[in-house]
Amino acid sequence: MSRPLEWARDGRDWPHREASRFVSAGGTSFHVQILGAGEPLLLLHGTGASTHSFRDLAPLLAADYRVVMLDLPSHGFSGRPRWRQPSIAGMRDLVAEVLDQLEIAPAYAAGHSAGAAVLLRMAIDGRIAPKRIVSLNGALLPFPGVAAHLFPGLAKLLFLNPLAPRFFSWRARHGDAVARLMESTGSTISREGLAFYERLLASPAHVEGALSMMANWDLEGLRRDLPRLCVPLTLVTGTRDRAIPPEVSERVARMVADASVVSLPGLGHLAHEEAPDRVADVMREAFAQGLSRSLPAAGTGPDCAARPSS
Structure with a gap:
């Protein structure tokens, strides 16, 4: 059994520890952080990350919103649901269960990378009905060509090998492997940020959770359903995202009825960690566009006119 991260030990100096709580949902425990007051804003991190990814962005947004963050299943300090596949549909259901337990219906939502895909899946399926979603360098379409089959297949092979998570976590504890991984995304983050990723990736359980998520990730269904998205969408991209x-x-943006793209010059895949001030300004401006919009309650399901896929 892979050793999970322990809150008392590994979370002793975790960002915004005072805002943390643990919520039971889907047969496991989820690490949740809530900051600020106002309309609820849900933030979802990407594969291999945790709430720490929003450590600098969340306080900026908490001045205007009630910011709700959680570690995705098998990530960070959230547990591993033994009876659920870490697919995009499985993530949709588990995040929705956490929100139900908290009795929170997000007025706005933002997700980084794979977290954006989970949010769009939830909105399309009527599990959330925010006024607007912001995608931060969202991983929203399948890899092109042979990579669409190669990367999930490779992740599945690594996940099925019980030594793989231990090998990756060993590498994270030795040398500059994590720094090189972050740089490969086109981003340069602080030494503090690197230290948190090193702590996460030093845990075989966390690495196993990320590999499992990649092995079961299928974006083809999301691609087909994107024209059904009713919620306005702002797509934020870093021009250096590798x-x-x-x-x-x-x-x-060409597939969704109400979508716009905002480019952030000079920033990479972790733009929200590199320049939280700039990303917060873009998000506030995007959310201000949805102040007068009224949407159906979560659970009713969207019924938007379809547009041709791109």
Whole structure:
């Protein structure tokens, strides 16, 4: 059994620890953080990250919103639901259960990378009905060509090998492997930020959770359903993103009825960690556009006119 992160030990100096709580949902425990007051704003991190990814962005947004963050299943300090696959549909259901337990219906939502895909899946399926969603370098379309089959297949092989998570966590504890990984995304983050990623990736359980998520991730269904998205969408892209090319957001914008793209020059895949002030300003401006919008309650399901896929 892979050793999970322990809150008392590994979370002793976690960002915004005072805002943390643990919520039971889907047969496991979820690490949740809530900051600020106002209309609820849900933030979802991407694969391999945790709430720490929003450590600098969340306080800026908490001046205007009640910011709700959680570690995705098998990530960070959230547990592993043994009876659920870490697919995009499984993530949709588990995040919705956490929100139900908290009795929170997000007025706004933002997700980074794979977190954005989870939010769009939830909105399309009527599990949330925010006034607007912001995608931060969203991983919203399948990899092109052979990569669409290669990367999930490789992740599945690594996940099925019980030594793989231990190997990756060993690498995270030795040398500059994590720093090189972050740089490969086109981003340069602080030494403090790197230290949190090193702590996460030093845990075989966290690495196993990320690999499992990648192995079960299928964005083809989301691609087909994007024209059904009723919620206005702002797609924020870093021009130096080497993980998710900005062209992905441009393609998605052509598939969604109400979508716009905002480019952030000089920033990479972790733009919200590199320049939280700039990202917070973009998010506030985007959310201000949805102040007068009224949407159906979560659970009613969208019924938008379809547009051709791109």
